[in-house]
Amino acid sequence: MVSSLIRGKYVVTRVIDDNASEIIPDGAIFQRDGEIVEVGSFANLKARYTSDEVIGSGNHVVMPGLVNAHHHVGLTPFQLGNLDLALEPWIVVRSMNRDVDNYLDALYCAIQMIESGITTVMHNHATWRKPQGMTFQEAGGQVLKAYQDSGMRVAFSFSHRDQNQVVYQEDERFLATLPAELASKISARLQNSKIPTEDYLALFSDINAKFGQDPRIRIFLSPGNVQWCSDPFLEAVKEFAGRHHTGIHIHLQESVYQKMYGLRQWGKTPLAHLQDLGFPGPEVSCAHGVWLTESDIDTMAETGTMVCHNASSNLRLKSGIAPFNRMAAKGITVAIGIDEAGLNDDNDILQEMRLVQKVHREPGVASPFPTSHQVLHMATVNGAKATFFADAVGTLEKGKRADLIMLNLDHITEPYLDANTNIVDAVLYRGRGLDVDTVIVDGEVLMRGRQLTKVNKGEVWAELKDQLSRELMPHELERIEVAQQLFPHVQRFYQQWHLEKGVPHYLYNQAE
Numbered sequence: 001m002v003s004s005l006i007r008g009k010y011v012v013t014r015v016i017d018d019n020a021s022e023i024i025p026d027g028a029i030f031q032r033d034g035e036i037v038e039v040g041s042f043a044n045l046k047a048r049y050t051s052d053e054v055i056g057s058g059n060h061v062v063m064p065g066l067v068n069a070h071h072h073v074g075l076t077p078f079q080l081g082n083l084d085l086a087l088e089p090w091i092v093v094r095s096m097n098r099d100v101d102n103y104l105d106a107l108y109c110a111i112q113m114i115e116s117g118i119t120t121v122m123h124n125h126a127t128w129r130k131p132q133g134m135t136f137q138e139a140g141g142q143v144l145k146a147y148q149d150s151g152m153r154v155a156f157s158f159s160h161r162d163q164n165q166v167v168y169q170e171d172e173r174f175l176a177t178l179p180a181e182l183a184s185k186i187s188a189r190l191q192n193s194k195i196p197t198e199d200y201l202a203l204f205s206d207i208n209a210k211f212g213q214d215p216r217i218r219i220f221l222s223p224g225n226v227q228w229c230s231d232p233f234l235e236a237v238k239e240f241a242g243r244h245h246t247g248i249h250i251h252l253q254e255s256v257y258q259k260m261y262g263l264r265q266w267g268k269t270p271l272a273h274l275q276d277l278g279f280p281g282p283e284v285s286c287a288h289g290v291w292l293t294e295s296d297i298d299t300m301a302e303t304g305t306m307v308c309h310n311a312s313s314n315l316r317l318k319s320g321i322a323p324f325n326r327m328a329a330k331g332i333t334v335a336i337g338i339d340e341a342g343l344n345d346d347n348d349i350l351q352e353m354r355l356v357q358k359v360h361r362e363p364g365v366a367s368p369f370p371t372s373h374q375v376l377h378m379a380t381v382n383g384a385k386a387t388f389f390a391d392a393v394g395t396l397e398k399g400k401r402a403d404l405i406m407l408n409l410d411h412i413t414e415p416y417l418d419a420n421t422n423i424v425d426a427v428l429y430r431g432r433g434l435d436v437d438t439v440i441v442d443g444e445v446l447m448r449g450r451q452l453t454k455v456n457k458g459e460v461w462a463e464l465k466d467q468l469s470r471e472l473m474p475h476e477l478e479r480i481e482v483a484q485q486l487f488p489h490v491q492r493f494y495q496q497w498h499l500e501k502g503v504p505h506y507l508y509n510q511a512e
Ligand SMILES: [Zn+2]
Pocket: 070, 071, 072, 251, 287, 339
């Protein structure tokens, strides 16, 4: 039996509504074997329980661990040499870069996330990130092993495409427009990540059998996006997820081109097409949702489908601003993701939360805007719902798992902060990843005094530097060169799509 008493000047146990959170001054949490036994005042709990240790001080704020509800990799595309572009050409170029070790990359990712207060992540692993000669099972296993070693909770899925893999058009048709040599190289590359539907579902079963018993792991299914998946594949995934009681994570209407693809292909938005297939539902979380129409937002609300909002990524990749205020008004569950494209390129979720809070502040004294409590709710309870951990985490209350973080208040409240300031506002306005002092998952300390306890950060950094300082192999150089050759063709393809004018959800400014 391992127990601890975790104390803070403030203990934020849960968000009550858009304007309030439950905050215990000079509070504490008593946890035993990872389960929260009681939450209350420090003096009271200290008198009534004997614990193995007391963690924290009167200079910390204790909060539920944060959830990054949409993510893919550790080393960012920028770190690997790719500047931000519009989503579609960016994906092509970034997916044809140098090889990176999946285990080390995921461990690097986990370390950065733990350091910014993230205890749970939705890790969506692209099928193209499978090294040649390795099975998908092995590639996924490397990522999950890294998360196990880090101690984080993870909802893992393989993101899969079975059509339109280069641009939003049948691969054969697009390849026919390319010079023959380039087309054959791309064609060979597409073969490497090809998986028949039965094999994709079997892959879920294999990985779930190996890792699904770990209480910190959930295995999801993930059709990459509507334009990337055939109807039979989408239907098979929906049916399979229902039978296995698991979640589905999908990208949806991230860019204007994705919405336009739906209008061209089906005469309706991709979500309306998904609705025709009976796909939306409470087990489905959709990353982005930037280009949802009013009618799409109604569909999301009626079906209980969730959204994982990625504000930084959408700004960086010229995707736009998701209509969060409209979604919130309809009661949609919206979580927050970094999508490895945070504003500072560093996976700091407190910064991402701050951007979410600021970017939806439309002009006008009466316009709605997300409050600090609302954003904290998105990054805790809503993230827990999207990752299927809602029964275990998201709030600090009796019976839940002890997943929590402690922030040092020095930077946030010193040298002065008005005494009437709500501590949740203070964290949202001024907190940074660097202020996170201690991170606990299942009662287990993953970081204390900013020192990681389960992984040796110095060794991971050294190993990464060592691996990445080697000369690129001929197959990597060739792949990067092929990406450069392909890039102008992809640009030209989308330049032929004429962006239509529509009514914006938000009115930020006007030309006249
Ligand atoms: Zn994504």
